[in-house]
Amino acid sequence: MAAHSDYALPFRIEGQNVNGRVVKLNALASEVLLRHDYPDAVNRLLGEALVLAAMLGTMLKFDGRFILQLQGSGPISMLMADYTPEENGLGGLRGFAQFDEAALAAALKAGAPPMALLGDKAHMAFTVDQGADMERYQGIVPLEGDTLADAALGYFERSEQIGTALKLAAAPLLLPGGKTEWRAGGIVVQQMAATGGVVDIETPPEGDPERVDDDWNRLEILLQTTEDSELLDSDVSGEALAYRLFHEDGVRVFEPRALSFACPCTRQRVLNMLAGLSETDRAEMQAQDNVEVRCEFCNENYVFAPDEAFSAV
Numbered sequence: 001m002a003a004h005s006d007y008a009l010p011f012r013i014e015g016q017n018v019n020g021r022v023v024k025l026n027a028l029a030s031e032v033l034l035r036h037d038y039p040d041a042v043n044r045l046l047g048e049a050l051v052l053a054a055m056l057g058t059m060l061k062f063d064g065r066f067i068l069q070l071q072g073s074g075p076i077s078m079l080m081a082d083y084t085p086e087e088n089g090l091g092g093l094r095g096f097a098q099f100d101e102a103a104l105a106a107a108l109k110a111g112a113p114p115m116a117l118l119g120d121k122a123h124m125a126f127t128v129d130q131g132a133d134m135e136r137y138q139g140i141v142p143l144e145g146d147t148l149a150d151a152a153l154g155y156f157e158r159s160e161q162i163g164t165a166l167k168l169a170a171a172p173l174l175l176p177g178g179k180t181e182w183r184a185g186g187i188v189v190q191q192m193a194a195t196g197g198v199v200d201i202e203t204p205p206e207g208d209p210e211r212v213d214d215d216w217n218r219l220e221i222l223l224q225t226t227e228d229s230e231l232l233d234s235d236v237s238g239e240a241l242a243y244r245l246f247h248e249d250g251v252r253v254f255e256p257r258a259l260s261f262a263c264p265c266t267r268q269r270v271l272n273m274l275a276g277l278s279e280t281d282r283a284e285m286q287a288q289d290n291v292e293v294r295c296e297f298c299n300e301n302y303v304f305a306p307d308e309a310f311s312a313v
């Protein structure tokens with residue numbers, strides 16, 4: 001397999017029942033973010049959200065779609081990133097955000113940390129969708145902390161109670177000639193739990209509980225030594241980073257999961273969605289010259305004549 005610039009690299013720390021991932025989004029961060037025309041603060045947050053979605057989506061017990069959603073009443077009202085496993089062994093990523101530009105600029109000027117941009121009573125939802133006939137799993141927690149990494153850790157503390165440590169980073173890379181590309185990356189280590197949760201797990205940590213705690217604390221401390229540059233620099237591979245941090249603990253890396261941009265929207269899916277609208281909404285849209293629907297994830301604009309848009313009804 002050719003080396004991919006965008007991937008989730010699974011690793012395991014032998015003897016400690018700890019799983020991990022390094023996620024690197026090099027070309028892909030730009031591919032998703034530059035599809036939209038968002039301010040840097042939104043791109044940063046969405047870049048980190050894509051990394052988190054890829055991390056957790058590739059740690060699922062089953063192949064399913066993993067949706068990360070932040071919602072609030074702040075300058076950023078909604079942010080979504082999702083990961084979909086694809087038939088060829090790839091993982092598809094996409095995302096979008098909704099925000100009020102003026103309110104966002106004011107909040108940034110006042111020095112608001114990233115999570116404060118979603119407002120006071122914001123929450124974070126993790127959804128696992130395994131397809132039409134399967135049960136959806138959803139976990140929702142209030143947004144806590146200043147950063148998306150803090151918020152994700154809050155989630156694991158509250159709902160999963162699985163020891164988790166992670167770092168996320170996203171940043172613009174200014175190229176000669178004034179062009180901007182984006183890079184995003186992250187690393188997570190997670191204790192394997194006996195049951196439940198969104199992670200793939202078999203057995204609880206073995207041995208003396210105190211020693212397990214000491215070992216775990218050590219891994220957390222090591223993980224915190226990860227520099228943003230190690231997550232963002234395309235010259236630092238996920239494997240090199242995993243070995244740099246955990247070689248003394250017996251880290252073993254597995255085949256990376258290549259990631260790419262994917263949006264499954266199609267004309268037909270949009271038509272199906274239109275067919276599900278209420279009478280009132282339909283009447284309103286039918287009165288217009290054209291029915292236009294924009295996919296928020298990929299920015300594709302679907303235009304229908306009114307009789308085509310509702311012919312399936």
Ligand SMILES: [Zn+2]
Nearest residue numbers: 263265295298
């Ligand atoms: Zn789309």
